[in-house]
Amino acid sequence: MRALAWAVALLAALLPTGASADGVIRVGSKSFTESYILAEVVAQVIEQVGEARAERRVGLGGTGLTQRALESGAIDVYPEYTGTITRVILKDPALRTVEGIRNRLESGGLAVSASLGFANTYALAVRADQAERLGLRTIGDLTRHPELRAAFSSGFLERDDGWPGLRARYGLGLARVEVMEHAVTYRAIASGQVDIIDVFSTDGQLERLRLRLLEDDRRFFPDYSAVLLARREMTERFPRTWARLREALEGRLDAARMARLNAMADLDGRSVPEVAAAFLGGATPAAGVGRGRALLGELAGLTGDHLLLVLISVGAAVVLGIPMGVVAARYRRAGQLELSVIAMLQTIPALALLMFMIPLFGIGKGPALVALSLYALLPIARNTYAGMMAIEPTLLEIAWVLGLGRLRRLVRVELPLSAIAIMAGVKTAAVTTVGTATLAAFIGGGGYGTLIVRGLALDDTATILAGAAPAALMALGFHALFELLDRVVIPRGLRT
């Protein structure tokens, strides 16, 4: 395991993460439409100023992730909300003003802009017709209808300023509370599968889906004014850019305008760069053809990313996994322990394993590769072990009688005889890694998952498919490739 740790550390060291490089500002976002749009606006402003290059590391998931990314320098700036900053980041709900926040953040090397002009508070939404029928106007009215079914996003379900606090404040009890991806909750409520969802007050769908926001008459939800949160390192190094960002954004967006921008992306199928450009008043690229071509170009880049993720992580898993399988077969007891540890890694859900990498290695390709390698380890190590254990004992005894040393026996007898099993393990690892690698996008690792995450956030099936379909094709491609590779790797005398 020590060797593994070293190899993993080495792998991580070889890959670009953290620390802002020359002339680059890394823009991050969480994985929901508004955050994507604001980040894109920031990126376009940076490009207009020309003081630094903009690198987009968007769709990073929740607050914890983006926050850690900012602290580690993996991103330099991202859109955040004051309520989130005071409660989740500073853990001091008493802080009310942007000034207060700014003072507290300064010691941590962070800068914060003034409010962008709108507050995106949490709210509960119900279908307008149902609200009419049941006489629902305020959140308090829900106490009279405990039979209603709710679907909440996981952030809302767990945060103190979300459901737990809200339930306590209003004394709510609901029959069924499910956890769902935010974008999916809209579908669920529109189709009548649930009755209550958590929303952001600027969500683009609210108006079109005829949803009504329940009034927070007991003032539970804090103020969630949108601001830019940035590393001071960046604001000091690129003062013109920071000044221009504040000028372009502070106080420029009211809730209605933000909701319209969100609707453009969520409902009108406009791309995020288009929406951002529309806000900045620049030329709006034509929809349709332009968008298709942009997507193709992006897809090419993502394919490269994805291939890189799969090849490097499976490569590392082969380099580590085969020796681990050999060791397990040689030293039975230690081997069982070793294989159990790898198997345990496998029981961690892939997404969680990716998240565990963040405190260790930050965000981006590095930690994604480490997690994917660990994940690919089990099939390879276990199959190598199984292949070695299946060798007829007589054949091993004969190797000794013939005077073959340990290394020669391994190379000329044991590994070739295990080749079919080992190759099957590598094949399994490669094909599953193509799928698992789509999750890398959640920690900014790139690849096809980028489209899936974005599609989920924008509730856009076409975009999800644009990521999922190529991933499936790539998995098939790998399978075919390995069928060919079998002919090279598996000794002729063993082939059927």
Add this chain to the structure above:
Amino acid sequence: MIALRDVTKRFGAAVALDSVSLEVPPGATHVLLGSSGSGKSTVLRLILGLTAADAGTVAVDGVVVDAGSRDGLVARMGYVVQDGGLYPHLTALDNVTLAADARGWPRARIDARVAELAGMAGLDAATLGRYPRALSGGQRQRVGLMRALMLDPPVLLLDEPLGALDPIVRAELQDQLGHLFATLAKTVVLVTHDIREAARLGRTITLMTAGRVVQHGTFADLVERPAVPFVTQFLTAQTLATPAAPAR
């Protein structure tokens, strides 16, 4: 010279060998005869150093086989198992040359030795280029023999070498083996359950049952002067059990 003195070997509670003593003089061909489970294969494994005795000693050329000596001693032994024990991923030729490769023999020396052995075993180059699964049972056995003889070891140990062959090929190979043993002047220990094979190949025979030696002697000794009634029983039972045997 191979010598076992009061060797006992247990596998858990089961006694595989019970105080077995045995001597095979240099250059002799000795057969260990017995039905399966009699412990005869265990004797070979003890000589090779593949397993260790619980009591008693096994010595080869005066050196006791143990953890310290076995690596050196095994270099003097060739080992042939049932159906050849060939590596399926290597061609017949690569199987034969494996040991010489490991010792870094030069190519020319390897080629010369292979040619010599191939002539002896009656195998041509095309056959040697095949993988084991493309060979007949008899060919596989010949390749196994070539592999065991590659380094020209003074001791040759064979464990049911012809066990997997059909009767006709078996008879033919028995004759060839007998001829070979006579010309090679090696110390040979051959394990078999087949009395016909024992009669043809063994100058001396040890009949074993249930981990004990029943009788040492020539085939004539066993037939004419059985030590206990079991010897006659064993010999006649097998003759009757093999329908093809009386015809030959």
